[in-house]
Amino acid sequence: MTVFFKSSLDGPNLRGMPIVTETESGKTVGVNRIGADWVAGSAGRFLKVDSPATGEHLGYLALSTRADVGRAVAAAHGARETLRRMGVFARAALCMKVADAIDRHADDLARLLCLEQGKPFHKEAKAEVAGAALGFRNAAEQIKWLETACFPVADANKRAFSFLQPKGVFAIITPWNFPAALPCLYYLGPALATGNAVVWVPAPTTSLIAVKLMECLIEAGVPDGAVNLVLGEGAEVGDEAVIHPGVHAIGFTGSSATGAAIARRGAGKPLLLEMGGNGPTIVLADADVEMAAAQVGAGCFANAGQICTATERFLVHQSIHDDFVEGLVKAAGKVRMGDPFDPETTMGPLNNAASLDKMLSHMADAEARQARVLTGGGIAKGKPTNLYFEPTVVTGLTRESLLNVEESFGPVAPVLTFDTDEEAFALAASSPYGLSAAVFTNSIKRAFHYTETLRVGIVNVNEMSCYWEPHIPAGGAAGTNSGLGRTGGRHTLMEMCDLKTMTVDVSR
Structure with a gap:
């Protein structure tokens, strides 16, 4: 997808990254996906993206504001009932379709990943894209066999059951070191499989690959609003996703300092945080x-x-x-x-x-x-x-x-x-x-x-x-600066669900 703008490259510099008010005509611009629409962020500013590997100019990101996050949250709420009605096996089948779409575009995704993140195409980028597809396949397989329990109770006339329900709208904030595989393995695949709608804020330095992954989700038929992509600075759009009252839970992978800030700002919401390590x-x-x-x-x-x-x-x-x-x-x-x-x-x-x-x-x-x-x-x-x-x-x-x-x-x-x-x-x-x-x-x-x-x-x-x-x-030990909760297979799925209990009196 290419969006055309006319302008010069003059503009302020924010945190060492070149921010411009407009972009060169004909340059590719990554924009948000909110609901059924591709829309530029309302900040009116753009982040110039250069390759750390080759130095070449790759394009621009249209930066967003807190208002854009609010629109994404509203779109996510609109998709919740659609996801619920799909049921577990239909959502699993959809995850498989996403994985197939990623496979079809694997070489293009790996090339962009190599240029934008910097990792070698043959030795690392291709393997990471395969990991992104695996994230959706694993979630599809695991969710179908994730059992809950029937509990013995003292009252002979009662039956007690538990079952899993999605938490609702997840804010997902992902890092730049594995910008293709990690979002899919840790968050997007499990969220879709469990029926959670998502507002996804990727790291600014590797957001072009996020746009291409969103195209794969759309190609696979993911319902509009089920996954919403918002591009921009973490201090603005990431923070708004964390504190927004319409967001029910938060998933984050990144630095310990940012994770600690998210834990403070999102206090009271379920948190799944994988933070720094010094193994x-x-x-x-x-x-x-x-x-x-x-x-x-x-x-x-x-x-x-x-x-x-x-x-x-x-x-x-x-x-x-x-x-x-x-x-x-x-x-x-x-x-x-x-x-x-x-x-x-x-x-x-x-x-x-x-x-x-x-x-x-x-x-x-x-x-x-x-x-x-x-x-x-x-x-x-x-x-x-x-x-x-x-x-x-x-x-x-x-x-x-x-x-x-x-x-x-x-x-x-x-x-x-x-x-x-x-x-x-x-x-x-x-x-x-x-x-x-x-x-x-x-x-x-x-x-x-x-x-x-x-x-x-x-x-x-x-x-x-x-x-x-x-x-x-996988996850950090309690009392350290490495996070909260566990990612990986069924553990991620459980973190993204509420365990609901139902009791029935069969004598009435």
Whole structure:
């Protein structure tokens, strides 16, 4: 879909992103989908979208206002009865049609994803688009077999049942690191399967792919208003979706700071929040060091480190430190940055300038603390944009280093050491996140000891911390900065439903 405007490119700059009041004639503009209509946002401003991978100008997003969110909420309410009348099996069949539509357009979606997000076309973008289709297929399969209960009761004349009903209108706010697969796996597929209507606010830097996904939903026959797409700044349209009285529940994946703000603003509404992570990978003295280094290298540099469950930091027993670091440097050396459409390219750029600033800040902090950068450490030279960051290995870090405490969200492998289990647990707990972790050991006893002690939602043993399959429950541990609730398979479906109880007196 192409919308034409005439204007210059002059305009204010907001948060480092070029905002213009009008767009060049003939340039593609992404707009909202509200109810049955494609409509430009009412802000009268547009976000210029350039590729982090190639630097080329991709188009514009028409930015929206709080009023646009209100219209989307109204459209969602209008679709609720249609979704209810469809029934479970009809909604499951519709999800299958969406998956088929995504498959038909897979190459075009992957190409746009590669250009807009930055991930390599062959190694990552095509797999992510397949994951988007899988999100709808999984929801379709799981919802048909999601059983509830009949409860024994003390009164012999009574029968008690439970059944699932959709919560109503969900506000869904999604991030830029997996802008195709994550919305479909975590939210859109499960929402459609359970009969919830959606107001979807994607991250501004990757909203063009959201527009193309909406086209797939429409092609599949999703009822008008069942999924509404609103483009714009999170501080305005995302906030309005959270606080709007017509929104019944909220789903969010993104940073811990934003998630905490959503929890405050949406207080009293059901929340499904997957937030930041700083997953420790703990390598014990009895681990297979060569295997561990190869595995975690893949987990650290995949998607340029922009994964909530990425291998963010390495806690390595002192006795194997040198051998492990040698293997980690080899893994970094195998990373190939370059043309995102070259089949040999394995890692793309960071998605945006804010992510680059954070990486540079964390590296500056490490160097100020006399850490040792063994490979990488800065912006890669000779690339189309300055968002390509070298795969990096850093040792000699202190517990207070930002690379240990905060989520870096980039292709950096920080290594710290320990001598005892108590030291390892203390290092793991020195960061406030609790999403995922990995433990490498040849002892099943120690594997269970670490798994049951670490305060995280997922522990992968002898596997990278970001290993996950869509039907496995995932989410943060209570008391950490990593979220609330569980996504994955039936767990997401249950989070999106109210469990209603019915009692009947059969004697009357």
